[in-house]
Amino acid sequence: MSSKCPCGLSEPYERCCGRFHKGEGGAPTAEALMRSRYSAFSVGDSDYLLRTWHPVTRPGDAGADRRTRWTGLEVLETAKGGPFDTEGTVRFRAHYVERGRRGVLEEDSRFVRHDGGWVYVGPVQAT
Helix, strand or coil: CEEECCCCCCCCCCCCCHHHHCCCCCCCCCHHHHHHHHHHHHHHHHHHHHHCCCCCCCCCCCCCCCCCEEEEEEEEEEECCCCCCCEEEEEEEEEEEEEEEEEEEEEEEEEEEEECCCEEEEEECCC
């Protein structure tokens, strides 16, 4: 029996974000990419995180730490980022436990199409 995907959707991991992690197609929207990246943090898939990070902003290390347990994702807002868009933003709240302490990461993330697929650029800078 397959387990529910960490991204919070009802599909099993293998049919939801897991297929993107395996390279079986790309995320069709910015939100789908954001969810798959959250799932990649949850399962410790640093290679996927790096592959889906824009080359201009990509760090040397994806920062997936197995000591951090990701416990829930809330998508708060999306702007653009659809199948026919070239850019989009997704505001989310990710819950985690690290060293026995609960925490929350909230970010408004920017995504663009690069080489035919969605990639994460970084947090939207406040103006």
